[in-house]
Amino acid sequence: MDFLLAAFDPDNLKHHLSVITFLPVVGAICVAFMNGRRHREIKAVSIFFSLITFVASLPILWEFKHNTTFQMVEEAAWIPAFNIKYAMGVDGISLFLVLLTTLLGPIIMLSCSTNIHHRVKEFFISMLVLQTGVIGSFCALDLFLFYVFFELMLIPMYLLIGVWGSDPEGRREAAIKFFVYTLAGSLLMFLAVLYIANIAGTFDIRELPGRLHDLARNGQFSRTAQYACFLAFMLSFAIKTPLFPFHTWLPDAHTEAPTGGSVVLAGVLLKLGTYGMLRFALPFFPEPAVAMGPAICVLAVVGIIYGSMMATAQLISQGDWKRMVAYSSVAHMGFIVLGIFSFNLMATQGAVIQSINHGLSTGLLFLLIGIIYERRHTRLFTEYGGLAKVMPRFAVLFMIATLASVGLPGTNGFVGEFLVLMGTFKGPGSGAWSWSFHSTMATLAASGVVLGAVYMLWSYQKVFFGKITNPANEGLRDVNRVELSFTVPVVVLIFILGISPQWFLSRTEPAVNAALQHTLQRVDELRAMQASQK
């Protein structure tokens, strides 16, 4: 336990991020050496490691300074020949994503401890490795290192869907779809990574924006190349997010994945897409990002409306509960992308906070659906009805998740959506008012708020209200203590973020503002230069 105690010593925070990144892998190694039939012990060890990872991540919060720089930075040469470093650090953009990941860790492990019964050992190893991959991706300050972590997540996730999926037929197809989609995107990105690292001579995320900007001004980084690289990065992140029309892998993956897989997917994996946009696509390629911003905004808004309509379609066709929530994710992630590509501080802040919000509220939805799936082994709406009578506590928890998902003020969902919409409404411009492109986008996106209420309340009605028509639902147990222990913390956070988002916003603002201002400044410089050349 010494290393843990040492972790709390402020002097030793130098390696703090590495500790929390690799603790889950240490856990995975421990599990690997355990007897595969001792399920209880395997679960206990996994929960223990995810829990100490969470506890160990808390000092980041106390030590975090409200400024624009990367903090808790650690650096070491890794492959000096190519100037590849092992560099980690957090700033306002990644801070809460890291904490969200470490928080969801023990929650997911707890929820899985009740509903995974075969290949338990392999399951928890995958989960722990996955966690390392996600934390590493958010902390990496070296592009190559980022890519390694980014790809590291792919395999465990593929296994989670393919091995522990619910339907033997569907899960393989869903897993392959997930794999091919994601890999296709990330390979193109890898080429772009190699290209920019080659011309800039560094993989360092802190240096790359400046270097690339200089190269662009000198004409060594042509516009065509900028656009090609931007599109390569964007394709990868658009698939990950997912942005319409690259979203069709998500409903399949969510539907088939076990509860823990769905939670980690919705909770943090999707955030890597939008994180990548804000961290890489914007600062590295400001000009194409600004030039193509409107097109991406349109896709995001289409995603919001289209995702909502698809979620409604699942209800009309009496379909699958998880599939509906998956489509609602497409809509919610659309808000985040819209916020990022509006180039407005308020909207970007909203997008960052919405990433956390979506992780919490959609994570909670999947956790709760997992609880009922565990009892009834079906996700079809037609199988349910009248559950409020037999599972009153469960009904309350689900109502809170529903309200957070539809963005009711007082819950976290409202804060993100509102900031994104209000910021987007104004857009990057300033001055006198007229119905601009961005105002139109914000207005259209705001209609998603109405549609969200339609499918969320309708699905709640189908499951919880009315008389119990299916005898199988009559004797259902209400949520037990273990289930409360991993849902109540999320509920509490939903309200904390809803009532006191300022605590979070004030920590993200400096970094978000800097990223945005640099992007806009560089675009201005480039455009001024191009104008003078003509």
Added chain:
Amino acid sequence: MLELPKETLLYLVALLPLIGFLINGFFGRSMSPTSSGGVAAGSVAASFLIAVGLFVGPLQKASIHAHPEFLTWMATGGLKVNLGLYLDELSGLYMLIITGIGALIHVYSIGYMKHDEGHWRYFAYLNLFVFSMLMLVLGDSLLTMFLGWEGVGLCSYLLIGFWYKDLKNTNAGMKAFIVNRIGDFGFMVGMFLVFWHFGTLSYAGGDGLFASVRESTANGQIDHTLLNWAGLCMFVGACGKSAQIPLFVWLPDAMAGPTPVSALIHAATMVTAGIYMLARMNFVYVHAEQAMMVIAIIGACTALFAGTIGLVQRDIKKVLAYSTVSQLGFMFLAAGLGQFNLAVFHVFTHAFFKALLFLGSGSVIHSLEHTLGHGNPDSQDMWKMGGLKKKMPVTCWTMVIGSMALAGIPLTSGFFSKDAILFSAFHRGDTLGMVLYGMGMVAALCTAFYTFRMIGLTFFGSWRGSEAAYAHADESPASMTLPLVILSVFALVAGLLWLPPAIVPHPESGSIWVSFKHWLDPIWVQGQTAMSADSLLRMPVEHDDATIRAEWMNIGISSVVAVVMSLFGFAVYSKPGSLEKVKALAIRNGRPNLVYSILLNKYYVDELYDFLVVRPLKLASDVLFVVVDVVIIDLICVRGVAEIVRVSSDLGRRIQTGVVRHYLYAFAVGAVVLTALFLLIAQRGA
């Protein structure tokens, strides 16, 4: 108690019901109906007492603005919003209505919900509603108003669908929430526009909206186009919350909830939130002439439209629901004419008499349900009532008083407020004013008729329902009748606070009546340095001799219309056997005549929306899912690409030797080639 600073007391007013909600929410299940009701009623009553204490302050023209720094809600990108509270004349009046009538209805509910196993849920929701409503009116910014705005919508949803085992109820709740969301969409866009123009969402303070408007007006920087749009968008929100055309459809269905809920939420308080918002934002609307015209026209249309539907309803609560929609229309008419003070005055009187009428109808329903069983539609069907006067004298006579106020019988509270609104339309003097006046007058005429039709059918004539129900019908307990009596006193006299200039010709005379009448005046000048010349706030009405004469004439017409139509409605429906005669008139050969069936089907608006909005949306969702997601993206694009990969990999299989070294070579070569290709492309582009 008064030792505490006023800011703390103000927070206490809002937070006490929230504490009640938490107590009932967490522990109510194990509490008895009386104790959970006691907690709920006690918290609201306590907050009413504090509110009365604070009320003295605003009367002395001192507003309270509590906005501690630690309650910063959001502050980013130029926006700064506190969870602050702001008490002035307008929010003070609303605060008193909400907590005062709220407390009475909580007490009434203890009797009404005594035998319901979900009593604790009910009281928790009701407390949460009072808290949200207080946040709506006391919040110091548009965003805090929106917090309350959506909060009351949530409580309304939960309480309409309170008896959730019947899907009819939860459907009505869902309809209410979704239709309100359409309104909220407008509210949000309006908020964006206001923020764009003024750079803030808070009202008070040095950088608040009041100061900002004053400055913009002084510098001539008001963008009238923007404010017209903002005004219209926010009015869409008001249409949702306050059930105006075209978003009124949820309110009649909302009667599925428990009757005290209809009284508190769907008559006295929540549905008047739209008027509060317009009055609060008066500084936007005085610069938005077109928006104001739209509001006045929609208000008058709604008043008339709902008034005619009210004529044919059988369900006692539906009559009251349509009368609420209609009365809200009057309020919007007043607001659209720039007479915000009259709109708020009508909110004030309406709160008393409509709460009274709903509680009265609840008393009738409660008494009949005793025999007929809970949720039996017969307990609300006036065609199966009659002669209840003998059984329920207190309910009967308090409801008669409420009906007099609703019908606008002279000297009751409803008379003064409604008459003043009609007169302000008349006094506008142009064609539009006359048309609005005419519509309002016809609506008033319908109101008087159907109100006393209701009284006649329910309490007079002979009993038409099942014998058993009549035999067991009995007066409700004191916890229910006491609120009725208190409310009926206010329904009678509340209007005397606001006597028209014709009766009190010299507002300077300084009596208490006159000072109350001008009590709200500071609100209307908050945003301006002085009344601008083109201001739409036409108040106070000038009191020259011609105006006074016109006003007397108007009072005369209104009085005659109200009295004659009330007597007519009562006479037709109170005689035994008269209902059959009327039915025979409207229904020939088993087919209702055209006018009757149009009214009975509420002008087919629900069917129209179903055809125009609901079905197309469902169809589009379904078709898009199959066409775009399943066929185009998945089958053609994804599967297509996968097929190409598969075919090419079949070819590639021959290259597969199974030796790892070969793969590594191939990988390296491929990577180099691709990178080179990329570099070449990039270089050529440069």
